[in-house]
Amino acid sequence: MKFRRIVTSLAALLILAGHGRAQSLPSADADIRPGVTSYSLISPTLMLQRIATDQKRICTFPVEAAKGKHWKPVVGVIGVTAGLVALDPIDTPLFQRASFQQTPVVHGINHVLSGTNTGLLIAAVPISFYLAGLARKDSYARQTALLAGEAVVNAEIVTIAIKDIDLRMRPSEVGPNGNFSNTWFRTENRSIGGFGGFPSGHTATAFSVATVYAERYRNHRWVPWVAYGLASTIGLSRLTAQAHFPSDLFFGAALGYSVSHFVVLR
Numbered sequence: 001m002k003f004r005r006i007v008t009s010l011a012a013l014l015i016l017a018g019h020g021r022a023q024s025l026p027s028a029d030a031d032i033r034p035g036v037t038s039y040s041l042i043s044p045t046l047m048l049q050r051i052a053t054d055q056k057r058i059c060t061f062p063v064e065a066a067k068g069k070h071w072k073p074v075v076g077v078i079g080v081t082a083g084l085v086a087l088d089p090i091d092t093p094l095f096q097r098a099s100f101q102q103t104p105v106v107h108g109i110n111h112v113l114s115g116t117n118t119g120l121l122i123a124a125v126p127i128s129f130y131l132a133g134l135a136r137k138d139s140y141a142r143q144t145a146l147l148a149g150e151a152v153v154n155a156e157i158v159t160i161a162i163k164d165i166d167l168r169m170r171p172s173e174v175g176p177n178g179n180f181s182n183t184w185f186r187t188e189n190r191s192i193g194g195f196g197g198f199p200s201g202h203t204a205t206a207f208s209v210a211t212v213y214a215e216r217y218r219n220h221r222w223v224p225w226v227a228y229g230l231a232s233t234i235g236l237s238r239l240t241a242q243a244h245f246p247s248d249l250f251f252g253a254a255l256g257y258s259v260s261h262f263v264v265l266r
Contacts, residue, residue: 042143047150054154054263070262077254084247089180092171092245118202118234122152122209144216151208151260156193158255159201163194170197172242183245200244200252203235207256208264215265231256 042050065074126148133141169183183197193201210231214224235249244252 041139042146044146047146050150050264051153054150054259055157057263057266058154058158058259073258077251077258081247081251081254084245084250088183088245088247092174092180093176095239095246096171096176096242118206118237122202122205122234125209125213126152140216144212147216147260147264148209148212151212151256151264152205154263155204155208155256155259156201158259159199159204159252160194162199163196163201166196166198168196168198168245168248170243171245197244198248198251199255200235200238200248202238203231203244203249203252204256204259206231206234207253208260209256211257211260212264215261 061070065071126145129141129148130145133139133143133145167185167187169187170189171180173187173189174180174183187196189195189197207228210227214227217223231253235253238244239246239249
């Protein structure tokens, strides 16, 4: 219960940041980001149209990367992910044994941040911002909520597609004495959120939302720390719950950040 209150309080801080940002806007209907004098407004309908355009950009990104664009971050993400995949057979048994000997704090985190609760927590932030924006006639909060929703949908589409291709087993499927080196194309899991475990969908969506709020409210220096801190906590909870390997979490975080930063907030 104590940890639940902490998580709720952190989410509330993000919402209060939106209220504080609204007070500094020159008008209720203006949508101005730090360093930008104007910003085109979007609506729920336009958001759906933007998602189609976003997916086109995402699908053609490998072609652009092959031509030399954004090659440094691409190589960095691929290199770190490959290194973590190589280490999965070594570090995952350690995390697995630790999960069997959970402290009350870790057990409480895993209980509060279950798959369902995590999804609700991620959704609560943009929904709360949007409703607060409607009540306060605050365009900036509404726009931020819609951009976060756009980021989540984009991240989920990509995540599900990758999961259904790699069909990676989860640590809980492998078991304590299983072969952690042979987890690809072997899962028997069937889920609407993607069949495989790579990347972590919860981590991807958490970081997609966190990046939108960290960027849009970066004039409040503490907002990025809270946003990314919450997203990291959600990701780590998937590790201790044996739902994902460390490589799943890292690539999910990189995916969520990239979709928000380079596509949605382009």
